[in-house]
Amino acid sequence: MMEKESTTVGEFVEEQLLDVYRGDIHKILSNVHRDLESLGCKDLPKVEEQFQLIEGRVEFFIEQIKFLQNKFGDKVIHL
Helix, strand or coil, rough: CCCCCEEHHHHHHHHHHHHHHHHHHHHHHHHHHHHHHHHHCCCCHHHHHHHHHHHHHHHHHHHHHHHHHHHHCCEEEEC
């Protein structure tokens, strides 16, 4: 029988990695926006609105992960 690997919730996802993900998503969306602008996209305000929505949801998701890790950080989980 295969042994399950265990770790604490606090070790499951490092906060620094979450910040890297947030930064990467921002860079990707900024590059897409710049490309659309250079192509003459006429709906840039709508695009910006959707990108802000995406970034807001990513931010919320990351903050929820951090909250859960802080709340349950000493609990052991089995992977």
